[in-house]
Amino acid sequence: xxxxxxxxxxxxxxxxxxxxxxxxxxxxxxxxxxxxxxxxxxxxxxxxxxxxxxxxxxxxxxxxxxxxxxxxxxxxxxxxxxxxxxxxxxxxxxxxxxxxxxxxxxxxxxxxxxxxxxxxxxxxxxxxxxxxxxxxxxxxxxxxxxxxxxxxxxxxxxxxxxxxxxxxxxxxxxxxxxxxxxxxxxxxxxxxxxxxxxxxxxxxxxxxxxxxxxxxxxxxxxxxxxxxxxxxxxxxxxxxxxxxxxxxxxxxxxxxxxxxxxxxxxxxxxxxxxxxxxxxxxxxxxxxxxxxxxxxxxxxxxxxxxxxxxxxxxxxxxxxxxxxxxxxxxxxxxxxxxxxxxxxxxxxxxxxxxxxxxxxxxxxxxxxxxxxxxxxxxxxxxxxxxxxxxxxxxxxxxxxxxxxxxxxxxxxxxxxx
Numbered sequence: 225x226x227x228x229x230x231x232x233x234x235x236x237x238x239x240x241x242x243x244x245x246x247x248x249x250x251x252x253x254x255x256x257x258x259x260x261x262x263x264x265x266x267x268x269x270x271x272x273x274x275x276x277x278x279x280x281x282x283x284x285x286x287x288x289x290x291x292x293x294x295x296x297x298x299x300x301x302x303x304x305x306x307x308x309x310x311x312x313x314x315x316x317x318x319x320x321x322x323x324x325x326x327x328x329x330x331x332x333x334x335x336x337x338x339x340x341x342x343x344x345x346x347x348x349x350x351x352x353x354x355x356x357x358x359x360x361x362x363x364x365x366x367x368x369x370x371x372x373x374x375x376x377x378x379x380x381x382x383x384x385x386x387x388x389x390x391x392x393x394x395x396x397x398x399x400x401x402x403x404x405x406x407x408x409x410x411x412x413x414x415x416x417x418x419x420x421x422x423x424x425x426x427x428x429x430x431x432x433x434x435x436x437x438x439x440x441x442x443x444x445x446x447x448x449x450x451x452x453x454x455x456x457x458x459x460x461x462x463x464x465x466x467x468x469x470x471x472x473x474x475x476x477x478x479x480x481x482x483x484x485x486x487x488x489x490x491x492x493x494x495x496x497x498x499x500x501x502x503x504x505x506x507x508x509x510x511x512x513x514x515x516x517x518x519x520x521x522x523x524x525x526x527x528x529x530x531x532x533x534x535x536x537x538x539x540x541x542x543x544x545x546x547x548x549x550x551x552x553x554x555x556x557x558x559x560x561x562x563x564x565x566x567x568x569x570x571x572x573x574x575x576x577x578x579x580x581x582x583x584x585x586x587x588x589x590x591x592x593x594x595x596x597x598x599x600x601x602x603x604x605x606x607x608x609x610x611x612x613x614x615x616x617x618x619x620x621x622x623x624x625x626x627x628x629x630x631x632x633x634x635x636x637x638x639x640x641x
Contacts, residue, residue: 254559254560254562254563255555255556255559257559257562257568258555258556258558258559258562258571259308259555261558261568261571261572261575262308262310262554262555262558262575263308264572265310265572265575265576265577266310266311266358266359266362266368266575266576267307267308267309267310267311267534267554267558267575267576268310268311268312268313268358268368268533268534268575268576268579268580269309269311269312269313269497269534269535269536269538269551269554270313270372270465270466270467270468270497270533270534270535270579271313271315271372271374271446271467271468271497271499271535271536271537271540272299272312272313272314272315272536272537272538272539272540272551273315273317273537273538273539273540274297274298274299274314274538274539275314275315275316275317275334275337275338275341276315276317276334276539276540277297277299277539278337278341279333279334279337284333284334284336284337286337286340286341286344291341291344291345291348297539297550298536298538298539298544298549298550298551299538299539299550299551301345301348302552303550303551303552304348304367304551304552305348306552307550307551307552307553307554307555308554308555309367309551309554310358310362310367310368310575310576311352311358311361311362311367311368311369311370311576311579312367312368312369312370313370313371313372313395313396313467314338314341314369314370314371314372315334315372315373315374315540316331316334316335316338316371316372316373316374316378316394317331317334317373317374317375317401317540318330318331318334318375318377318378319401320375320377320401320402320403322377323377323403323405324380324607324609324610325609327375327377327378327380328378328379328380328382328385330378331373331378331389332392335371335373335389335392335393335394338351338369338371339351339393341369342369347366348366348367349366349367349369350364350366350367350368350369351369351393352368352369352370353370353393353395354583354587355580355583355584355587358370358576358580358583359580370393370395370396371392371393371394371395372394372395372396372397372398372442372444372467373389373394373396373397373398374398374401374444374447375398375400375401375403375447376397376398376399376400376401376405376407376408376432377400377401377403377405378397379397381405381406381407381428381600381604381605382599382600383431383432383435383596383597383598383599384597386432386435386436386439386441387435387439389441390439390440390441394441395440395441395442395583396441396442396443396444396465396467397436397441397442397443397444398444398445398446398447398448398467399429399432399443399444399445399447399448399452399456400447400448400449400452401447402447403418404418404420404421404422406421406422406426406428406600406604406605407422407425407426407428407429407432407600407604408422408424408425408426408429408432408448408452409421409422409423409424409425409448409449409451409452410447410448410449410452411447411448411449411478411479412478413449413451414449414450414478415478420449420451422452423451424449424451424452424454424455425452425455425456425459426604428598428600428601428604429452429455430455430459431596431598433455433456433459433460434459434460434461434593434596435595435596436460437460437461437462437586437589437590437593438590438593438594438595438596439590440586440587440589440590441586442462442464442465442582442583442586443456443460443462443464443465444464444465444466444467445457445464445465445466445469446466446467446468446469446479446499446535447479450482450485453481453485453488454485454488457485457488457489457492457494460492461589461592461593462585462586462588462589462590463492463493463494463495463582463585463586464489464492464494465494465495465496465497465533465579465582466481466489466494466495466496466497466535467497467535468497468499468501468535468536468537468540469481469496469497469498469499469504469535470496470498470499470504470505470519471486471496471498471519471522471523471526473522473526474505474518474519474522475503475504475505475506475507475519476507477503477504477507479499479504480499480504481496481523483526486523486526486527486531487526487527489527489531490526490527490528490530490531493530493581493582493585494531494582495530495531495532495533495578495579495582496523496527496531496532496533496535497532497533497534497535497579498516498519498520498523498532498533498534498535499535499536499537500516500535500536500537500538500541500544500545500548501537501541501543501544502541502543502544502545503543505519505545509543510543510545510546511543511544511545511546512545512546512547513545513546513547513548513553513556513557513560514547514560515545516545516548516557517557517560517561517564520532520561520574521564524566524570529566529569529570529573529574529578530573530578530581531578532573532574532578533574533576533578533579534554534557534574534575536548536551536554538550538551558571558575561574599614599615602615602623611624612624
């Protein structure tokens with residue numbers, strides 16, 4: 225009688241063995257397919273805060289760090305290569321605490337460190353400033369390195385500063401960070417933590433949008449209030465991006481994008497680049513790779529595969545999902561999308577084709593618009609750290625007299641006395 229029992233057990237073990245082999249082979253198949261696609265189409269990530277880490281850890285002294293051996297960060301050169309990263313927007317970020325103080329200087333220093341990073345490691349990074357150059361860098365086996373300014377406070381309400389940032393290579397600006405500027409409201413307005421000041425975009429903020437269109441600078445709506453999102457989507461002549469945001473329906477955090485906005489972004493032919501921060505993925509302290517893939521699936525379902533991209537936010541967040549521990553894990557996420565029946569066409573679109581299309585359309589719009597050199601009204605920016613040179617009173621007299629005139633007035637007063 226024992227003999228049949230042994231036969232059943234053997235069959236069970238054989239079945240489990242075959243199942244395990246099949247599962248492992250399938251996993252390898254998806255991973256191999258992911259790597260193949262990533263070698264054909266550049267994975268372009270919308271947001272990485274390595275420059276911020278270089279400031280915090282080394283005060284931007286690149287002579288004191290080797291990016292080949294850098295530890296304690298989500299990003300270094302070996303991890304980028306293992307992750308098959310083809311293009312990266314490096315964030316030139318300075319906190320909201322610098323607003324009305326030294327935000328412009330701090331941002332310039334972050335732009336500078338990105339340029340120097342590319343110059344110091346030319347075998348790995350290639351600075352690019354156009355959609356065409358992304359493909360050239362990728363064909364050269366380099367990480368196409370682009371610059372994005374994270375936060376409108378960095379321009380100090382100055383279109384001249386915006387234009388100069390563009391000349392220095394900045395190709396997107398996040399309209400806000402986690403603070404209002406004199407011309408735009410941030411996401412905290414929707415939580416009630418910040419009061420609305422511009423009701424989305426002020427009249428000057430709307431002119432900033434059009435000036436960005438004219439320059440060919442991409443509008444990034446991550447960190448903005450929903451009213452700001454709607455205003456920008458209505459006004460912009462070019463597609464917009466969310467460089468590092470996720471789907472609000474899956475995690476009801478105000479940094480994420482609600483369904484009605486996802487649809488408008490799709491209509492505008494823009495993209496939402498999925499953020500990996502646990503609090504934006506699951507609204508909890510923990511998350512995993514599958515949870516992130518859920519956001520890709522959801523945005524694809526609501527807005528179409530042409531509207532999704534990658535925006536990891538590595539080195540700018542305190543926690544990332546299990547299975548996406550650093551930038552080297554990108555192929556695993558791509559493999560998961562393939563396992564979920566994403567087609568090669570859909571994966572390639574999400575990897576980089578969607579972003580390149582947006583960038584090309586932004587570049588096409590830029591030559592068709594007139595410029596704007598109007599300053600923001602002085603009463604909207606007046607504070608103890610700002611002078612009023614160039615502004616005039618209602619009667620047309622200068623708000624601030626030239627030093628020579630002040631000196632002459634002083635001398636005349638004393639001579640008459």
